Amino acid sequence: MLAFTNSNEKTSPTIIGAGCKLTGDIRTDHSVQIHGTVFGNVYAETVVIGRGGKIVGKVVTGQLFLHGTMEGPATVDIAHVFRNAQMTGTLSYHTLNIAGNTGLECKLSKRKEK
Numbered sequence: 444m445l446a447f448t449n450s451n452e453k454t455s456p457t458i459i460g461a462g463c464k465l466t467g468d469i470r471t472d473h474s475v476q477i478h479g480t481v482f483g484n485v486y487a488e489t490v491v492i493g494r495g496g497k498i499v500g501k502v503v504t505g506q507l508f509l510h511g512t513m514e515g516p517a518t519v520d521i522a523h524v525f526r527n528a529q530m531t532g533t534l535s536y537h538t539l540n541i542a543g544n545t546g547l548e549c550k551l552s553k554r555k556e557k
Contacts, residue, residue: 454472454473455473456473456474456475456476457469457471457473457474457475457476457487458475458476458478459475459476459477459478459479459480459481459496460478460479461478461479461493461495461496462479463478463479463480464479464480464482465479465480465481465482465483466482466483467482467483468483468484468485468486468500469481469483469484469485469486469487470486470487471486471487471488472487472488473487473488473489474487474488474489474490474491475487475489475490475491476491476493476496477490477491477492477493477496477497477498477511478493478495478496478511479496479497480496480497480498480499481497481498481499481500482499482500483499483500484500484501484502484503485498485500485501485502485503485504486502486503486504487504488504488505488506489504489505489506489507489508490502490504490506490507490508491508491510492507492508492509492510492511492512492513492528493510493511494510494511494527495511496510496511496512497511497512497513497514498512498513498514498515499514499515500514500515501515501516501517501518502515502516502517502518502519503517503518503519504517504518504519504520505519505520505521506519506520506521506522506523507519507521507522507523508523508525509522509523509524509525509528509530510525510527510528511528511529512528512529512530513528513529513530513531513532514530514531514532515531515532516532516533516534516535517530517532517533517534517535517536518535518554519534519535519536519537520536520537520538521536521537521538521539521540522534522536522538522539522540523540523542524539524540524541524542524545524547525542525543525545526542526543526544526545527543527544527545527546528545528546528547529545529546529547529548530545530546530547530548530549531548531549532549532550533549533550533551533552534547534549534550534551534552535552535553535554536551536552536553536554537553537554537556539551539553
């Protein structure tokens with residue numbers, strides 16, 4: 444059995460597993476890993492959308508790691524978009540890293556530094 448937290452650790456990731464479908468918003472000060480499907484908005488420090496993972500809704504995060512699919516707008520500080528990633532909507536970012544062939548069909552909007 445996996446233990447995600449202990450008495451010294453006050454954070455744990457939120458994980459939506461493969462095959463899981465969640466309808467509703469996720470809000471956390473920590474990281475979120477999406478391997479299933481989320482129909483809702485995600486607000487987190489770090490968002491990882493794994494291969495086979497999908498978010499249909501808005502994402503607001505410090506760091507986005509996109510391996511899967513996003514449908515909707517995203518406001519991020521740093522976006523890491525990997526091979527075979529898919530996105531529609533608007534990606535608003537400070538820093539954008541793209542690796543390999545992606546299926547980006549979104550509007551890219553570079554935000555000015557604070």
